Amino acid sequence: RSAKHEYHRDLFLLSCFTEICYKDMRYLTCEQIIPDTKGHLWLHGNRCKTGGEYMVNFLPADLRLLEKYRGTAPSPLAFDMPGLSSINCSLRRITKQCGIPRHITFHLARHTFATTLCLSQGIPLSTVSKMLGHKQITTTLFYAQTTPIMIEDAIDRVESRLGGKFAA
Numbered sequence: 001r002s003a004k005h006e007y008h009r010d011l012f013l014l015s016c017f018t019e020i021c022y023k024d025m026r027y028l029t030c031e032q033i034i035p036d037t038k039g040h041l042w043l044h045g046n047r048c049k050t051g052g053e054y055m056v057n058f059l060p061a062d063l064r065l066l067e068k069y070r071g072t073a074p075s076p077l078a079f080d081m082p083g084l085s086s087i088n089c090s091l092r093r094i095t096k097q098c099g100i101p102r103h104i105t106f107h108l109a110r111h112t113f114a115t116t117l118c119l120s121q122g123i124p125l126s127t128v129s130k131m132l133g134h135k136q137i138t139t140t141l142f143y144a145q146t147t148p149i150m151i152e153d154a155i156d157r158v159e160s161r162l163g164g165k166f167a168a
Contacts (some may be wrong), residue, residue, distance in 0.1 A: 004082075008090035010065050011079065014021065015109035019132050022106050023048045026081040033058075033066070033078065041066075047133040054133035095121045114143035120150050 015025060024047055032045045041058040058066065066078075073080040081109045084106060110132065118128045129140035 005090045005094055007069075008082065008087045009094055010068065011081070011087060012091060012106055012109050014062055014065045015106065016112045017059050018056050019054070019110050019113040020056075021049070021110055022081070022084050022087070024054075025079060029076045030078050050133060050135055052133035052135045054131060056131055081138070088103075106118060111143050111145070114140065115145045115147065119144055120147055120153075122153075131162055159163045 011025065014020070015022075017085050020028065020043065024045065026043070027048060028043075032043060034042050036042055036043055041063065043056045043058065044054070046053050069079060088105050090108065095102065095104050114132060116126050118131065119125065125140055125144055126137060128143070129137045132140060132143065
């Protein structure tokens, strides 16, 4: 395991937890990380691609990664971002070493955020759309993949709400 692969992995994980795409992370500045009145850190900015506003609360895993790499990027940037092809190459090597048969790219992190961290936890599609900085909710539909766990949870909720009302 090389330091470069570890760094690339950590950037990918940060994107998984924050939804930040590569280009937005490349230009992310420390000034975009803003504390709220309760001391929680938020990431606030406009998407490079669409200009759409995004706002995301940092999770504990994000905070550890922020702290781990604090001060390693040229000011005022939050991260020293390598080229996208370099990161994707590292991700291919990491997945191969781990025996993961899937093709993983940096952009997949946004899909992970939308599906695994948000939609599968019951966050409404409209909220996820706003978090991703999409101007149109139809764009978010490309990220909204229904997983078997989501279907199972939905069926469990229906069964619990019916509470035997229609028992034979």
